[in-house]
Amino acid sequence: MRVQCVPQGVLTSNFLILYFQDFSDSFQILHAGRALRILRLAKLLSLVRLLRLSRLVRYVSQWEEVYFLNMASVFMRIFNLICMMLLIGHWSGCLQFLVPMLQGFPSNSWVAINELQEAYWLEQYSWALFKAMSHMLCIGYGRFPPQSLTDMWLTMLSMISGATCYALFLGHATNLIQSLDSSRRQYREKVKQVEEYMAYRKLPRDMRQRITEYFEHRYQGKFFDEELILGELSEKLREDVINYNCRSLVASVPFFANADSNFVSDVVTKLRYEVFQPGDIIIKEGTIGSKMYFIQEGIVDIVMANGEVATSLSDGSYFGEICLLTNARRVASVRAETYCNLFSLSVDHFNAVLDQYPLMRKTMETVAAERYSMWFKQIQSNNNKQGLTQQRIFCLRLNKIGKNPNIMQQKDDGEGNADSNTISAVVNALAAEAEQVNNISFSSDESESLKKINSDMSLNEMTQSLRMSLPRPKSGEFRALFEGNSP
Known part of the structure; x- marks a missing residue:
């Protein structure tokens, strides 16, 4: 059928039908395009995967406990705060770009003003992140201030949420830095209190120096x-x-x-x-x-x-x-x-x-007897220049007793009472030697000193003095030995 043979009414009616059909299809396509754009919002549900970051934080805490990352724990927490700050900035930047995109990039939107509609995605993301971080850090609006009502509301929302998170970040970071070495901080506080106390009491300078040096050596900069x-x-x-x-x-x-x-x-x-x-x-x-x-x-x-x-x-x-x-x-x-x-x-x-542990008591008593012997040897050498004294006599007796193999028993010898093996032997041997003090041959100077001592003190008094000079055991049984009584 040729066109010129088509009646005019038929052409008009078909045109109107085709026109309305095309309009209907165009409306459906446009409506479908908006629906597809809205469906893109469903992709935001994939952001829920980001909640898995909490698992990572939990795993990091477990690693710190297992591997004893005590020193690095504070730095790890600060790093987590920085990552959280960047994550919030990332979300805010994506929101800043998402809203103008859903609106078709109006001419007064910040994306259109910066001519970023057809830019590479990395450039778009960088400007969006810069705008969001500017709001969070309260340093400006980005490259340009908001020109549309939508941008203005987004800017206010971003600034309020960002400033709140930034304040929390600063406070938490400050606490973490202060707790980085709490023992050292407590030490400094303790030293400061000591300095104030010394100033209040007006202690002399040399004493203050000794106190300061004591704290430095005692605590090594850490206080627990x-x-x-x-x-x-x-x-x-x-x-x-x-x-x-x-x-x-x-x-x-x-x-x-x-x-x-x-x-x-x-x-x-x-x-x-x-x-x-x-x-x-x-x-x-x-x-x-x-x-x-x-x-x-x-x-x-x-x-x-x-x-x-x-x-x-x-x-x-x-x-x-x-x-x-x-x-x-x-x-x-x-x-x-x-x-x-x-x-x-x-x-x-x-x-x-x-x-x-009676065997350990016996061992320590043996060592104590040896040390007494060495100590009285030193007294003996000092008294050689001054004549014989009571300590001189006692030194001679105890020196012999300390070398008595019956007294210096081995540690693995577990027979006998640990108290009586050493203490009774020392007392009995000393008493026997004290009774025979006159039978010892001394030099002329020592004899004169001995006569002088004997003139001032009887033999019983000397023996009693020697008994009193000995260490006194705690039990009543052995105390009686030292006091000259029968146990």
């Missing part, structure tokens, strides 16, 4: 309430921690080398850490002993009454046990020659442990 921390642990865990902390002491002290592991554990759990400066008097002669000490690090001098140094002790040695065994007064002073890191054991804990 170790007793509180250990007190909150279980008994087994506390014992394991203390044994680990004292491992170097146990390794350096020969006394612990062959000792029973249970005995060593019972001792170290009752030790208390102490620090002394050079020149400090750790033990003063004539005082009643309440502690014994183990040297972890440092050198101490055993000082006689005349100021002469009898001997020196260093790492791995211990001292002060004699008076704890005998309940006597200190027979010599102990002075710190260098900075000394010591562990002290109180008399109550000392007796409580040795009551459970």
